[in-house]
Amino acid sequence: MAYGDERCLTGTTGVLGVIGDPIGHSLSPAMQNAALEALGLDYIYVPFHVSPLNVKEAIAGMKALGIRGLNVTIPHKVAVIDYIDEIEPVAGLIGAVNTISNEGGYLVGYNTDACGFLRSLKEEANREPQGQRITIVGAGGSARAIGFQLAVSEVDHLVIANRTKSSALALAEEIGGKTRCSTVGIGLDELESYLPATDILINTTSLGMYPQVDTMPPVECGKLPASALVCDIVYNPSETLLLKKAAACGLPTLPGLGMLVYQGAAALEIWLQVNPPIDVMKAVVKRELAKRSTS
Ligand SMILES: NC(=O)c1ccc[n+]([C@@H]2O[C@H](COP(=O)([O-])OP(=O)(O)OC[C@H]3O[C@@H](n4cnc5c(N)ncnc54)[C@H](OP(=O)(O)O)[C@@H]3O)[C@@H](O)[C@H]2O)c1
Incomplete structure (x- = not known):
């Protein structure tokens, strides 16, 4: 060569x-x-x-x-x-x-994309998906890949929250129908009530992505359990506003670069x-x- x-x-x-x-x-x-x-x-x-x-x-x-x-x-x-x-x-x-x-x-x-997220979760955040209560924000292409991957990785259940609620309902129904995973689809306005029962929250929307770095999904980090992991698949910037807020609440975080x-x-x-x-x-x-x- x-x-x-x-x-x-x-x-x-x-x-x-x-x-x-x-x-x-x-x-x-x-x-x-x-x-x-x-x-x-x-x-x-x-x-x-x-x-x-x-x-x-x-x-x-x-x-x-x-x-x-x-x-x-x-x-x-x-x-x-x-x-x-x-x-x-x-x-x-x-x-x-x-x-x-x-x-x-x-x-x-x-x-x-699906196994890349899983490997980042395991190797960088040291978390196994099995038995975890997962909340995915977003219902686009990457939510779909991550959602199916986690659904076949024996998570406890999957909540999909999206701005367009019909897309969240459709994706949750499809994942639930094709795997044995328990799923629910909700609108972003319902997200807050699901946060206390979330072990891993994953932002898959483009909110927070450069140049809109001052935006974030409506996640009240203080409502998450103290051990909840907050992941953002946006990789530019490497630490999004969501991850900054989560870290300020003392929560572990996982950026999208991995x-x-x-x-x-x-x-x-x-x-x-x-x-x-x-x-x-x-x-x-x-x-x-x-x-x-x-x-
Ligand atoms: N780390 C990685 O390797 C990796 C890999 C793939 C993607 N990504 C990043 O992931 C993000 C999403 O990619 P994608 O391919 O899944 O995109 P996509 O299929 O277009 O989906 C976009 C999602 O974001 C939501 N959304 C967009 N703007 C919003 C807003 N203003 N308020 C609330 N929700 C909003 C959409 O909701 P609606 O359905 O309501 O429109 C939809 O759920 C991008 O930032 C991309 O760079 C990272």
């Missing part, structure tokens, strides 16, 4: 990448290329801007070009399912794929059977986010 210390592409360099629309903002190329370099692997990770009109062709191209693995980001996570050969069971439940592995021309789809890094690490594990350099990946993401908030 290298001549001296220079990274160099050759005829044997393996190709990985990410497809999305837009794609220019993605942190994955910097994070994944740093990981590949740290591991000394002869692979390159490329961002591909793919319009919704070209998803079928892009996935056919993955086979034709022998691209070993692709991450899939907004808005293609559902559309790609029609063009792959097999879907891993939890990704099938979620109904969204963010990682495709090309196994000699046979494409397998995974959802590493989920972002572990979903990428899980993809590398699937594609290349390696042990990804988590610290290198985290440092790169922090550096890239710092650049963006000052530019």
